Amino acid sequence: MSDIKKVVLAYSGGLDTSVILTWIKNTYNCEVVTLTADLGQGEELNGIEEKALKTGAIKAYVEDLQEEFARDFIFPMMRAGALYEGRYLLGTSIARPLISKRLVDIAHAEGCQAIAHGATGKGNDQVRFELAAAALDPSLKTIAPWREWDLTSRTDCLEYAAANGIDAPVSHSKPYSCDRNLLHCSFEGGELEDPWNEPGEFSYAMCVPVEQAPDEGEIITIDFEQGDPVAVNNERMSPAAIMIKLNELGGRHGIGRVDMVENRFVGMKSRGVYETPGGTVLFSARRDLEGITMDREVMHLRDSLIVRYSEMVYNGFWFAPERVALQALVDDTQKRVTGSVRLKLYKGQAIPLGRKSPYSLYREELATFETDQVYNQADAAGFITLQGLRLRGYGTKGE
Incomplete structure (x- = not known):
C-alpha cells in the first residue's frame, strides 16, 4: 500500500478511531480525511470537527444523513419485512452501506486512494464496509487497523493515545x-x-x-x-x-x-x-x-424471500445485484x-x-358468519375432494 497518499476514515471521535487516525498517519505516512455520519445516534457531535483536526485530520466532514438513512435504507428494508434469524430488525447492519457510500463519495471528492474503518477482525462490520466499497469502487483500497496493528486491547489503545498526545477520554460507567x-x-x-x-x-x-x-x-x-x-x-x-x-x-x-x-x-x-x-x-x-x-400468493412469495433478503443486509450485500433485483420485486408488492x-x-x-385501506381486498360479505348471497358453501365439497386426490392415493398404499 505504498501508493496511498490520502485516506478517508469513518470517525466517531472515540478512543478507537482517534487512535486509528494517528496510527494511519504514522504507519502509512499519508494524509487523513474523516467522515462523521449523524444517523440519529443522539450523541453530541458539536466540536467533533475540531477534535478530528486537532488529532491530525487535514479535513473533517460532519454530515447529517438522517433523512437519507430513513428514506433510502430503513424504509426499503422494512418494505421487505426483513428480520434476521426471525428476531433482529438489522439496525446496525442497515447503517453500514450508507456510511460506506459516503466514504466512497468523499474519497472521490478528495482524491483518496483508500478508505479506513475501526471495525474489528471478529465482527460483521468489517465485511459490510468492505463489500459495499468493493461494489461502489473496487479501485479503492481498505485500511483495517484492527487486522494490521499490534494493539490488542483497550489498554494498548490508551497507552498509544498517551504516547502520541491524543485526547481520548474513556468512560468506564457502561461496560458495553x-x-x-x-x-x-x-x-x-x-x-x-x-x-x-x-x-x-x-x-x-x-x-x-x-x-x-x-x-x-x-x-x-x-x-x-x-x-x-x-x-x-x-x-x-x-x-x-x-x-x-x-x-x-x-x-x-x-x-x-x-x-x-x-x-x-x-x-x-x-x-x-x-x-x-x-x-x-x-x-x-x-x-x-x-x-x-x-394478494395471498404475492404475500407468500415475498415472505418466502425474507430470510434471503435479511441475510443480504446482515452480511453486507446491500449494493449487490441480487439485493437490488430483489428490492425491485419487493417494491412492486407494496404498490x-x-x-x-x-x-x-x-x-x-x-x-x-x-x-x-382504499385498496382493501377484504370483503365482509364473503367473510361473514351471517347469511350471504355471494358464497355457496356447498362448493367447498368439490374443492376439498380435489385437494384430497393425492392424499387418498397416498393413503391407499399403506406404509
Missing part, C-alpha cells in the same frame, strides 16, 4: 460496546458475554424497562403510502421525523427490546441486546396493513400497501386494533 442510530441501539460485551446473565441496568437507552412502562395503554394511528409510513396521529412527517416520533412513543412503553444470540457472518455466535422501539411499532403496523392489501393502522402501545407490545 454500543451502536445507536434512528432505528435502534445495540449492546454487546460486559455481562452479556455470558448468555446466561440477565442484561444489566445500563443496557437501556431507547426503551424503559417494561415494568416501568405506563399502566395505561396509548392508542396511535400510522398512515402508509405504498408501504412507507407518511404520518403519525394524522400529522405528516419526514421519514426521519417519523422514526424519531415512533422511537419516543414505543420507547415510552418498553416496546422493541430483543435479547438474542445470533450467528455472525464470520462464523461465531454473539449475544446482544437490541432496542428498536420505532422499528418494532412500524413492523407490526405494516404487517397488519398488508393483511388487507396484499397497494396504502392505508391506516390503529395500534395500542402497552407494556412492551404494539397491538393492532384496526386497519383500513
